Amino acid sequence: MTLLAIDQLHTSLGGKPVLHGLSLAVQEGEFVGLIGPNGAGKSTLLRAALGLIPSTGKIAIAGKDAAAMPAKERARHLAYLPQEREIGWPVSVEMLVSLGRAPHRPAFAGLDAADTAKIEEAMRRMEVDAFRHRPATDLSGGEKARVLIARALAQDAPLLLADEPTAGLDPSHQITLMRLFAQLAAEGRDVVASLHDLGLAARWCTRLILIDKGRIVADGAPREVLTAARLRSVYGVEAYLGETQGGMLVMPLDVAS
Ligand SMILES: Nc1ncnc2c1ncn2[C@@H]1O[C@H](COP(=O)(O)OP(=O)(O)OP(=O)(O)O)[C@@H](O)[C@H]1O
Numbered sequence: 355m356t357l358l359a360i361d362q363l364h365t366s367l368g369g370k371p372v373l374h375g376l377s378l379a380v381q382e383g384e385f386v387g388l389i390g391p392n393g394a395g396k397s398t399l400l401r402a403a404l405g406l407i408p409s410t411g412k413i414a415i416a417g418k419d420a421a422a423m424p425a426k427e428r429a430r431h432l433a434y435l436p437q438e439r440e441i442g443w444p445v446s447v448e449m450l451v452s453l454g455r456a457p458h459r460p461a462f463a464g465l466d467a468a469d470t471a472k473i474e475e476a477m478r479r480m481e482v483d484a485f486r487h488r489p490a491t492d493l494s495g496g497e498k499a500r501v502l503i504a505r506a507l508a509q510d511a512p513l514l515l516a517d518e519p520t521a522g523l524d525p526s527h528q529i530t531l532m533r534l535f536a537q538l539a540a541e542g543r544d545v546v547a548s549l550h551d552l553g554l555a556a557r558w559c560t561r562l563i564l565i566d567k568g569r570i571v572a573d574g575a576p577r578e579v580l581t582a583a584r585l586r587s588v589y590g591v592e593a594y595l596g597e598t599q600g601g602m603l604v605m606p607l608d609v610a611s
Pocket residue numbers: 367368369370372390391392393394395396397398399
């Protein structure tokens with residue numbers, strides 16, 4: 355099933371065209387890495403897909419027109435992890451993660467056993483249960499990121515859009531998160547994550563979409579997309595590309611001359 359279909363998406367910000375007719379479709383079971391240089395349009399694409407910024411073109415979520423979908427229904431289909439990790443008020447970690455269940459509950463209704471199970475599972479998977487009673491505002495940057503990811507997981511949507519989810523995480527938690535996203539995809543969900551770490555993207559994503567200057571310039575399996583020539587022309591870097599037992603290795607070595 356196609357969980358997200360985008361057709362001819364055009365978006366302008368501050369009067370300047372940023373996305374130039376992007377089209378893509380993402381199926382159940384895919385872990386898609388959105389890659390591309392700074393300013394390529396990755397965040398804009400994610401935010402436009404969520405309806406957070408105006409754009410022209412068609413967006414369908416689980417086969418339905420996203421523009422006509424009520425916000426609560428959209429939130430049951432689609433969870434979003436924004437790039438900004440700001441937490442506005444000092445609620446406990448547990449309370450913050452439990453907000454992920456809001457789209458599944460009538461307004462002002464309490465949590466039921468199924469909600470509690472999802473919240474516990476999300477906290478356990480992101481290893482934040484040990485500090486569940488601490489105010490979320492007091493945590494380190496990486497801990498905050500894990501709590502916000504746990505909130506998105508508690509939402510239990512089939513489609514997760516994540517903007518630079520590995521930013522600020524140490525290597526162990528980066529790998530844990532990428533493995534978790536790969537598992538979610540293997541369970542039949544769909545994860546679309548913007549990523550700057552090409553090594554992680556190559557190792558864990560089932561598909562990479564390379565964006566440059568608001569256009570898709572490559573879309574396919576990591577080995578097809580990440581070629582030395584593309585890394586040179588799009589990122590302006592010379593990179594080492596190799597194979598290990600753990601998968602493809604991508605290591606930018608120098609700025610291309
Ligand atoms: N509010 C805004 N007003 C005007 N231009 C904007 C605005 N937000 C983003 N842009 C511009 O849109 C372009 C795409 O930005 P976007 O944040 O989508 O890039 P990105 O690929 O996510 O980059 P990064 O990897 O640096 O996060 C950039 O040129 C950026 O300067």
